[in-house]
């Protein structure tokens with residue numbers, strides 16, 4: 001999965017301005033005798049360290065903050081994992097870096113979960129292991145960091161957060177010109193008319209109903225993997241607000 005696919009789903013902020021990015025990256029790899037995956041380097045170069053896509057925290061070998069600096073986080077995480085293994089040996093089913101093939105952290109999230117590589121095999125094929133300490137524990141995903149994040153945004157990998165990634169759709173309620181907010185798994189809500197839907201199924205049923213009643217509304221949605229997704233705003237009728245207002249008069 002390429003970085004291009006992720007950039008379409010999650011537009012990068014502004015390109016982070018880092019002097020000597022490549023030289024400093026190489027220096028890190030040399031000092032720590034540790035090659036890092038190419039896709040991760042491109043990801044850090046594109047999105048910068050820290051908050052990514054409103055939820056994830058990307059660590060970087062170049063970060064100054066001890067909370068984001070790859071080497072600093074790795075040392076802390078290794079201590080934490082060793083402690084976990086010491087107190088409950090069954091909970092950590094993977095080796096821990098610097099053990100061969102051990103877990104090595106590349107990111108976190110706003111809910112306090114950690115994301116690792118399993119450093120076994122060729123660097124560019126290291127799988128991702130997510131760790132939710134207060135929940136599902138460790139779960140392995142056989143894909144790169146970039147493919148993992150893309151999978152989450154496509155709804156193919158379940159995020160460790162309800163309501164993520166957020167989706168915004170035109171509210172399918174008669175006479176409402178607002179936007180409904182929700183996610184693949186969570187509930188939906190429209191701030192304009194205060195209507196609530198329990199889940200995506202209810203939202204899709206609601207959209208089907210309004211399209212049957214008001215065919216022009218179909219232009220606000222596209223069908224994607226059997227679900228309704230937002231259509232590009234250029235596809236919506238130019239006089240959308242007027243059309244909605246006309247619904248009031250019926």
Ligand SMILES: [Zn+2]
Pocket residue numbers: 171172173176177178179190191192193194195
């Ligand atoms: Zn509404």
